[in-house]
Amino acid sequence: MGQIEWAMWANEQALAAGLILLIGGVVGVAGQFKSWEFAAYGIAAGTFVILLEYPRGMRRKGTTMERPGQRFLAAVVKLFGPLTRNYYVRAILHACLAVPGGFILPTVLGTVNLGIASLIYLFAAVRNEEWNPIQALQPQKGQFGKSIHQPPTNPPPRPPAEHRRRPVDETGAVHVLATPVTLDSN
Template sequence: MGQIEWAMWANEQALASGLILLIGGVVGVAGQFRDWEFAAYGVAAGVFVILLEYPRGKRRKGTTMERPGQWFLAAVVKLFGPLTRNYYVRAILHACLAVPGGFILPTVLGTVNLGIASLIYLLAAFRKEEWRPIQAAQTQKGHVGKSIHQPPTNPPPRPPAEHRRKQMDDGRTGAIEVTATP
């Protein structure tokens, strides 16, 4: 069985916690909660976490689905080098960002989730994982027509190849004939 890549879990957890922190901060500011300044901090921290965590990192093995429009933010994250690539730094950063949100009720859930993401990033760092950008997929300029001998004529689901050969030999095409009766 393969090893779990903890950074992928941490990325999803941190992105969700950034959204929750942002929403909780907006609720705290709009609701004029006591000490609403912490809620305003939650809005700023939520936006920062979302921008940092939106670009996914490349997996060690297999393919990684790129999020829509992540190429721009990935370039920004890549620009900061070891400050954003290293998961020890991300774990400490998320832990520090989570503390002030715990002082007001609307941002507590985002704070707890960000703390959990921090722990998962710490585990990923212990496992020697590191953020790497997803490279743009290279387009193949080969001729596709050579690999396709004859495109299928029947819509899916198609019968197995043996049945298709028999149908072609018998002269049946698989189409249903409709005749009108007067």
């Protein structure tokens, strides 16, 4: 059984937390809650967390699927170097961002999720995981199509060779494929 990569779980949790924090902030400001300033903070913090967490990190195996449009944000996250690559820093950052959201009801759920993501990032940091950008796979020239000598002529599902239709030419004659015939002498 393989090792669990905790940073992937933390990334998904933090991205969901940022979205929930953003929505809770919008509800708090639009609903004119008391202390709506905390809800406005929730909008700003949620947006920041979403932008930070949208680019996925590369797995150790290298089999990570890229999110649509993540290359642009990954370049920005990569630009900040160890501040965004180190999961200890992310754990502390998410824990600090989560505190002010707990003072108003619409942002409490996002705050709890961000706190959980902070704990998972801390666990990933203890396991020596680090954020690395997903490298674009370079197509290898000349390798594609070498194993296929003649592509199939009919679409799948293909019947077995003995049940396929025999080719017919313009004169209407059926071409019989040469198959060895064995006769029993019984």
